[in-house]
Amino acid sequence: MSGHPHSFSRYCMQCGQRLTTAIPEGDRKRRLVCLDCGFIHYINPRPVAGTIPVRADGRFLLLRRGIQPRIGTWVFPGGYMDVGETAESAAARETLEEANLEVANLELLGVYTRPEPGVVVIVYVAEATSEASVGEETTEIGWFAPHEIPWDDLAFDSTTAALTDLVRRLAGQ
Ligand SMILES: [Zn+2]
Structure with missing residues (x-):
């Protein structure tokens, strides 16, 4: 087993803008979101x-x-x-x-x-x-x-x- 399970990019996979943390509409948890294009970067086990x-x-x-x-x-x-x-x-x-x-x-x-x-x-x-x-x-x-x-x-x-x-x-x- 190698690599950390929580390594991820700080940049949007869709548009390349920097991600920010926010609670998306209809959600209850803070997520990494792109304010530019609306992409939500879910981090799953x-x-x-x-x-x-x-x-x-x-x-x-x-x-x-x-x-x-x-x-x-x-x-x-x-x-x-x-x-x-x-x-x-x-x-x-x-x-x-x-x-x-x-x-x-x-x-x-x-x-x-x-x-x-x-x-x-x-x-x-x-x-x-x-x-x-x-x-x-x-x-x-x-x-x-x-x-x-x-x-x-x-x-x-x-x-x-x-x-x-x-x-x-x-x-x-
Ligand atoms: Zn984006």
Whole structure:
């Protein structure tokens, strides 16, 4: 995952004039608006898709992040969806890019959202079907059992929430 979800232009996409913040007619929230042509620049959360790959022995894959934000912490493979992808195909692509790992049989684990930083994190449990190795944006990979999860060294709130759900699921609760 790279780039900040809230990076945006301060200039109108339609006419190039500088945007200003105002509450458009009929709205309740301040938006970036163009006073010149009336264009409203809505900023929406961006979907992120990822997998937690599980091996035949029950261990699951985590990556140590090689990029900001939260460089050096552990996370499951994931990243922003591209146009033209499903959430499943984006999750599998990110897993291949970051861990050189093929996955199959994706099952939805959960959807994790918070008001900030404006992302919707869609997480699948997946079957690992190849060997893994260090890929893009990653400095280390590891296969963890539930009692080995580095809880104090996880990247995001969504990482903690998804792994909590995974542990519960693996325990059959
Ligand atoms: Zn404009």
